[in-house]
Amino acid sequence: MADGLFTVDLDGTITFWNKGAERITGYTAEDVIGKNCDILEGDNCLGTNCVDGIRSCGLFEKGEVSNNECTIRTKDGHFVTLLKNARVLRDKNGNIIGGVENLTDITNLKRAQEEVRLLRRELRERHKFEGIIGKDARMQEVYNLIEDVAPTSASVLIFGESGTGKELVASALHFKSLRADGPFVKLNCAALSENLLESELFGHVRGAFTGAIRDKIGRFELANGGTLFLDEIGDISLNVQVKLLRALQEKVIERVGDIKPLHVDVRIIAATHQDLRQLMKEGTFRDDLYYRLKVVSLFLPPLSERKDDIPLLVEHFIQKFRQQTGKPVGGINPDALRTLMSYAWPGNIRELENAIEHAFVLAKSRIITPDLLPIEISPCPVCHATDSGTPSVTGTITRETLQSALAKAGWNKAKAARLLGVTRTTVWRNIKKYGLHENPSAEP
Ligand SMILES: Nc1ncnc2c1ncn2[C@@H]1O[C@H](COP(=O)(O)OP(=O)(O)OP(=O)(O)O)[C@@H](O)[C@H]1O
Ligand SMILES: [Mg+2]
Structure with a gap:
């Protein structure tokens, strides 16, 4: 399909407009000739807004624009993405008298590119992401969410049973964020008493309490410019919750025993295995803090x-x-x-x-x-010692396996049953089946 071509004079007034330009923009030559080119509402001529006029877009200074991606609005208000090439026009004495612009409509190409990007992302079943292993569909969702949310500064609340990888995800969020060069500081809130937690979080000044023999820098200050990962957030006291909320909302903290507010720039990622909604119902977790922490929430499946x-x-x-x-x-x-x-x-x-x-x-x-x-x-340790391997939960035990279990258990049938992971009746039944006796010489 033909490209659009038009010319402008030194003021940006359109002086020529071809059929291709008509097709792309919806404006006929009649509509635009004599009008200023800002009618196209281009967003990026030479890195500047075309609406500011041809003189500010730099064409005349630079002499040309090559393959510049630019979005304009058509006559009926749609956005069209164009690849723009432009050159200045000169008279025979070399004086610039205007410009000629060539427009290639790449809207469909852009759309297709975006579609491919999304489809690729969907198709690419990732088995591994930032050290997190898993190809399960829900892990794919987790990866996508991490990718989307990591570059923002939003607080993230990670839910998941113990050992599901909450800390791993928190670190992926940090290392994929714009703060990756800043510190990643962790604190397990469940491991500390209320007072200790407060001074770990916010620091303290000398003499703030008995035993505070010197100033201490808190995790918030340590994490300045980076990320603070608060594990087991469900375990913090209401008093510390209030201070945490202030730190999140106002981005200021005070060391324990000090009144001087300190400004901190910290992204918070919190994790819990507890049902915080239930804790809110019980009145042990503040609603406002919950919503502040849970700007984005992420669930890790067991x-x-x-x-x-x-x-x-x-x-x-x-x-x-x-x-x-x-x-x-x-x-x-x-x-x-x-x-x-x-x-x-x-x-x-x-x-x-x-x-x-x-x-x-x-x-x-x-x-x-x-x-x-x-x-x-x-379930069946003794079976494993044999070649048969598979634990016998169905009641089928090989003669050798049973003999070995009985020998280990000193012929105590209950113990042998436990070792085999079967019921006592099964042991009895199989002893009979194989005609086993405690004294092997008595066996047939
Ligand atoms: N998807 C995963 N791929 C690889 N390793 C994982 C994955 N999830 C967890 N792990 C590993 O399992 C261990 C426990 O993970 P992690 O400490 O992140 O869990 P957690 O949810 O924070 O547990 P807890 O609630 O007990 O603190 C770590 O050694 C971690 O590296
Ligand atoms: Mg953890």
Whole structure:
């Protein structure tokens, strides 16, 4: 399709207007010839607003404009994105007498580019984002949210059970933000008494209380220009909540024992495993602070709700501990993986990480087998010692497995049943089935 072409005189008055320009802008030659080019309401001629007039856009000084992206408004009010090229026009003596501008409509191209960007983002199933592992759809949402919210200074409240990665997400938010070069300071609010928490947060001056033998700088001051991550925010007292609210709203703090307000520029990311709405109902958490903290909220799903991510996480932790320990463990066998997949993971990813670390400590070969996993994770530790592997919860136990369990349990059937992760009746039934006896010489 033909480009638009028009010329202007030294004042920016349009002197020529071709069919292409008519098609792109909706203005006919009749509409615009004799009018100023600011009729197009261009937003970016040479980095300046065309509405300010041709003299301010710099064309005449620079002599040309090449491939400049510019948005104009059509006669019926729509925005059109154009690629603009312009040159000055000179008379035969070399004096500038105006300009000629070429317009290429790239609205559709821009639209398509934006669409591709969004689709790519949707399609690109990310398995890893800033050290956070997970391909589950809800983790994809978490990644997108982090990407969108990190560059802003909005407070973020992260919800999630213990071990779901709240701290990891907080650090991703910081390191993807414009404050990434500033400090990332953490404080676990649950670990401290009310008074200690207050002085940790805001600092104190010497003599503020017994034991305050010197001035102390608080976490808010330490985090100045960066991010302060407040973990277990649900545990702070109402008194500290008031001070925190002031710090958030007015961006000022006072050291304990001091009256001089200090200005701080800190982005707050808070996390909790508690239901803050419930705490608000009970009157132990202030509504205003809640809403202040929760400008954006982010929920991390428990591992039990994204078990498909377990293999990926296992692989990640195997790599991590291989690097850390230098042990040449390189994989996990299917039985061990099955055991991990069928466990409930109340401690979430931290517990999974610990389980792999546990296996690394015990590992003698290159592969993680079920017997290397912590006892609480494997429902049937004795089965794991055998080649049959799979825990027998169905009541089918091999003769060797049963014999081994009985021997370990000193023929105490209840204990053997516990070791096997089956009921006592199953043990009895299988003893009978295989004709086992405590004294092996009596066996058939
Ligand atoms: N998605 C993940 N990918 C990789 N590692 C993870 C992931 N989530 C958590 N971890 C790891 O699990 C451990 C616990 O994570 P983190 O400390 O962020 O959890 P948390 O939600 O803050 O727990 P808590 O509530 O107990 O403080 C860390 O070692 C972290 O690196
Ligand atoms: Mg934490």
